Amino acid sequence: xxxxxxxxxxxVVDFKTATIKxxxxxxxxxxxxxxxxxxxxxxxxxxxxxxxxIAYQCMKDFVGDEIPSEILKExxxxxxxxxxxxxxxxxxxCSLELFxxxxxxxxxxxxxxxxxxxxxxxxxxxxxxxxxxxxxxDTGGAVANGFYKTENINVVILYPKNRVSEVQEKxxxxxxxxxxxxxxxxxxxxxxxxxKQAFSDIEINSKLFLTSANSINVARWLPQQIYYLLxxxxxxxxxxxxxxxxxxxxxxxxxxxxxxxxxxxxxVEHFIAACNENDVIPxxxxxxxxxxxxxxxxxxxxxxxxxxxxxxxxxxxxxNKFQDVADMISGYSVDDEKTLAAIKxxxxxxxxxxxxxAAVAYTAMEKYFKNNAKKxxxxxxxxxxxxxxAVEKAIHISAxxxxxxxxxxKKEKKSIEISPDFAELKRFLLTEI
Ligand SMILES: *Cc1c(COP(=O)(O)O)cnc(C)c1O
Numbered sequence: 001x002x003x004x005x006x007x008x009x010x011x012v013v014d015f016k017t018a019t020i021k022x023x024x025x026x027x028x029x030x031x032x033x034x035x036x037x038x039x040x041x042x043x044x045x046x047x048x049x050x051x052x053x054i055a056y057q058c059m060k061d062f063v064g065d066e067i068p069s070e071i072l073k074e075x076x077x078x079x080x081x082x083x084x085x086x087x088x089x090x091x092x093x094c095s096l097e098l099f100x101x102x103x104x105x106x107x108x109x110x111x112x113x114x115x116x117x118x119x120x121x122x123x124x125x126x127x128x129x130x131x132x133x134x135x136x137x138d139t140g141g142a143v144a145n146g147f148y149k150t151e152n153i154n155v156v157i158l159y160p161k162n163r164v165s166e167v168q169e170k171x172x173x174x175x176x177x178x179x180x181x182x183x184x185x186x187x188x189x190x191x192x193x194x195x196k197q198a199f200s201d202i203e204i205n206s207k208l209f210l211t212s213a214n215s216i217n218v219a220r221w222l223p224q225q226i227y228y229l230l231x232x233x234x235x236x237x238x239x240x241x242x243x244x245x246x247x248x249x250x251x252x253x254x255x256x257x258x259x260x261x262x263x264x265x266x267x268v269e270h271f272i273a274a275c276n277e278n279d280v281i282p283x284x285x286x287x288x289x290x291x292x293x294x295x296x297x298x299x300x301x302x303x304x305x306x307x308x309x310x311x312x313x314x315x316x317x318x319x320n321k322f323q324d325v326a327d328m329i330s331g332y333s334v335d336d337e338k339t340l341a342a343i344k345x346x347x348x349x350x351x352x353x354x355x356x357x358a359a360v361a362y363t364a365m366e367k368y369f370k371n372n373a374k375k376x377x378x379x380x381x382x383x384x385x386x387x388x389x390a391v392e393k394a395i396h397i398s399a400x401x402x403x404x405x406x407x408x409x410k411k412e413k414k415s416i417e418i419s420p421d422f423a424e425l426k427r428f429l430l431t432e433i
Contacts, residue, residue: 003030019219022212036061038265046233079113086234094377103141104383110220111146134191141171158191174411186420215253224257244376246272246365248357250303252310273331274364282331299390300356332364343394355384
């Protein structure tokens with residue numbers, strides 16, 4: 001498979017280059033040259049395949065012969081080696097629980113696939129790479145865990161001091177080895193600015209090969225299709241009609257992966273773009289105007305994005321035809337008050353605990369169902385224990401800590417404090433890595 005840069009169609013690269021570079025010239029996103037369709041027989045008989053076989057079928061065309069099939073099979077098996085159950089919340093709404101991986105958020109899937117592909121490619125190159133990433137919470141943990149002890153790769157994570165939850169912080173700081181956590185005395189935007197400066201600094205780039213691990217990277221984006229297939233396999237056990245799917249969205253990588261799977265032949269009735277008060281896309285779907293906004297801080301902090309980078313890929317999938325986009329996707333914006341109310345109501349009525357991100361999706365789906373008598377599922381993107389403050393605020397009790405987390409919480413935090421001053425990051429990268 002070849003990938004072209006959406007900002008410069010002349011720039012065409014293979015999967016390996018797209019994975020190592022992350023993005024193209026002018027920060028353009030890479031996009032597959034063609035959409036490989038699923039065999040009809042495969043989609044109709046998902047129940048005859050194991051989850052690993054489904055994952056392999058899903059990914060093989062995007063990787064081609066750049067990774068031998070035996071190794072790709074191992075990679076996809078490790079990518080999904082935790083359960084991804086579709087759980088019933090009530091008569092009409094299920095939740096696809098994507099939070100049973102090592103860092104309790106769906107980002108584990110993309111991070112595990114990407115880290116293994118990158119590691120495979122670097123073996124033959126004899127190259128050392130530094131993954132530099134800024135996080136507002138979940139990305140850092142998934143990336144740290146995905147790349148932990150991976151040969152030839154160092155990971156440097158910048159996170160804003162006092163602005164991530166305790167669980168999130170431990171996931172970034174307690175691993176050690178090839179993972180360094182820089183605790184920045186500033187905001188997430190400061191962290192992101194420092195990372196951007198590092199990517200354009202000549203001296204750093206002459207000494208280190210830097211790459212990013214955010215959802216712009218095709219190796220993080222594409223494997224997210226896998227669980228839409230795994231969801232459908234489970235859905236078809238009890239349901240005849242196609243599902244409506246609500247995706248809690250920030251940078252829109254997750255929704256975009258679902259739409260890609262739909263264009264390849266996955267049966268989906270309708271998609272719901274569920275957003276918090278950062279409502280650029282719901283506004284666009286209503287007005288056809290894309291107005292980038294300043295980010296507002298909300299309870300569902302992983303979706304606090306004012307300029308969603310993957311949306312351009314969604315438009316490309318629909319051939320840039322606004323009406324087609326608007327026919328297939330409905331957008332809703334849900335504020336913090338309604339988010340808390342949903343956590344409370346769903347817990348009381350159905351004894352099911354939503355995290356704030358899934359609560360946004362649940363509320364959006366209920367709104368959509370007011371005018372459309374359908375059934376569907378939401379993507380449960382994070383475990384509620386990752387957001388204890390919001391959960392406690394909503395139901396006045398705290399969520400139980402899973403066993404894996406109890407161990408982690410006992411480990412020592414190891415971070416290096418820096419001020420939001422590029423000179424400090426630069427000194428660290430040039431002398432410590
Ligand atoms: C990152 C994240 C999202 C947003 O996903 P996008 O692919 O950026 O739209 C939603 N929920 C949780 C818990 C996340 O960590």
